[in-house]
Amino acid sequence: MDARSETNPSSEADRAVSDGPLVEQALAGDRAAFDTLVVRYQRQAVAVSYRLLGNSDDALEVTQEAFIKAYRSLDTLQNADAFGGWLMRIVSNLSLNFRRGRKIRVQLPLDDMLGPAEAGSSGSQWMARNDDPATSMQSKELGAQLQQALEQLPDKQRLAIVMFTIEEMPQKKVAEILGISVEAVKWHVFQGRKRLKELLKEHL
Amino acid sequence: MISKDLEFRISQYIDDDLPSSQQAELRQWLETDSAAAVALEQYQKLNRLLKNVGPVPEVDYSALSARISDAVSACDAQPQILYSFKWVKQAVSVAVAACVVIAAGVWMSSSMSRSSRTLVQVELPRAETTAAPAVAQIHIGPSANSSSFNTNEAMVVKSTKLVIASVSGNGHDSSLPY
Numbered sequence: 082m083d084a085r086s087e088t089n090p091s092s093e094a095d096r097a098v099s100d101g102p103l104v105e106q107a108l109a110g111d112r113a114a115f116d117t118l119v120v121r122y123q124r125q126a127v128a129v130s131y132r133l134l135g136n137s138d139d140a141l142e143v144t145q146e147a148f149i150k151a152y153r154s155l156d157t158l159q160n161a162d163a164f165g166g167w168l169m170r171i172v173s174n175l176s177l178n179f180r181r182g183r184k185i186r187v188q189l190p191l192d193d194m195l196g197p198a199e200a201g202s203s204g205s206q207w208m209a210r211n212d213d214p215a216t217s218m219q220s221k222e223l224g225a226q227l228q229q230a231l232e233q234l235p236d237k238q239r240l241a242i243v244m245f246t247i248e249e250m251p252q253k254k255v256a257e258i259l260g261i262s263v264e265a266v267k268w269h270v271f272q273g274r275k276r277l278k279e280l281l282k283e284h285l
Numbered sequence: 286m287i288s289k290d291l292e293f294r295i296s297q298y299i300d301d302d303l304p305s306s307q308q309a310e311l312r313q314w315l316e317t318d319s320a321a322a323v324a325l326e327q328y329q330k331l332n333r334l335l336k337n338v339g340p341v342p343e344v345d346y347s348a349l350s351a352r353i354s355d356a357v358s359a360c361d362a363q364p365q366i367l368y369s370f371k372w373v374k375q376a377v378s379v380a381v382a383a384c385v386v387i388a389a390g391v392w393m394s395s396s397m398s399r400s401s402r403t404l405v406q407v408e409l410p411r412a413e414t415t416a417a418p419a420v421a422q423i424h425i426g427p428s429a430n431s432s433s434f435n436t437n438e439a440m441v442v443k444s445t446k447l448v449i450a451s452v453s454g455n456g457h458d459s460s461l462p463y
Binding site for chain 1: 292293296297300302324327328330331332334335336338339341342344346349350352353354356357358360361
């Protein structure tokens with residue numbers, strides 16, 4: 082099943098209303114408004130969390146936790162239109178904390194949400210989608226090394242690389258999420274790349 | 286070995302983020318600096334690697350949003366309770382702060398009054414006395430008979446009488462030359 086076609090967060094209908102009014106409505110008790118925000122941002126939240134954690138189960142847990150946290154502290158959001166960036170900051174912070182502690186192992190089994198290829202599996206599946214066994218093995222190995230290398234980067238560099246280079250978010254949005262300037266984002270991306278180039282030099 | 290500044294420009298170049306004037310300059314540089322050209326190639330390869338890490342695993346987003354919705358509904362029932370807890374927490378915080386302030390005040394005042402009541406015994410040197418009869422009495426200050434000299438004893442406190450007493454022996458210090 083192509084989940085993208087069902088609840089694409091960027092669909093025209095969803096985007097008809099901007100975040101600000103939805104946040105206001107949610108604060109006024111309109112749960113459907115918050116559900117719209119969930120649909121709009123869940124994909125991005127899962128993607129960022131997955132890139133940071135390298136594990137789909139963990140990414141789903143963190144995403145769920147992030148939305149609950151966002152809902153509970155919605156009244157502290159100063160600029161309602163900045164909901165997306167604010168949520169991604171929650172997602173990235175929770176993901177980093179999760180990586181450090183691996184402690185949020187609670188709640189319900191999430192296997193039923195994964196597609197058939199992912200259900201029951203965990204760990205990095207990056208670049209492991211090639212049918213040729215030799216290439217697949219090589220890709221798996223390289224994917225694992227890339228993930229290990231990413232894990233060695235300082236938080237800001239890793240987040241900048243994940244959001245800007247991998248998820249291709251605009252620099253301005255990354256800056257907003259990380260609470261830094263656009264120039265600082267460029268610098269973190271560069272520093273991250275420089276470190277990755279050293280760590281993966283035998284593959285480059 | 287290439288400079289950090291040049292590497293940073295290469296990084297911006299592969300993101301298509303370098304101003305066009307600097308792009309031309311960089312291209313010229315790359316033609317002559319082989320180390321810089323190698324670095325560009327490595328950064329481009331790394332970028333391709335990062336951009337092809339593979340898609341995020343397929344997720345049933347309908348199920349995920351439904352689950353999140355349920356979880357939010359579950360905590361939706363709690364806001365009133367959380368609200369009252371918030372008040373209780375605030376009240377407890379204020380009470381604790383007040384107790385700390387009061388306790389500190391009581392402790393400070395008790396320690397101050399304790400310190401003011403502390404008795405200190407000071408031994409002063411005793412006045413030298415002699416049982417010997419006076420050999421001379423010198424009065425200092427205005428004559429007892431003089432009424433024209435006005436002095437304020439309250440302001441100038443000094444002994445008005447010096448008594449020279451006799452001592453046993455000759456009292457002469459033989460070490461002195463006179």
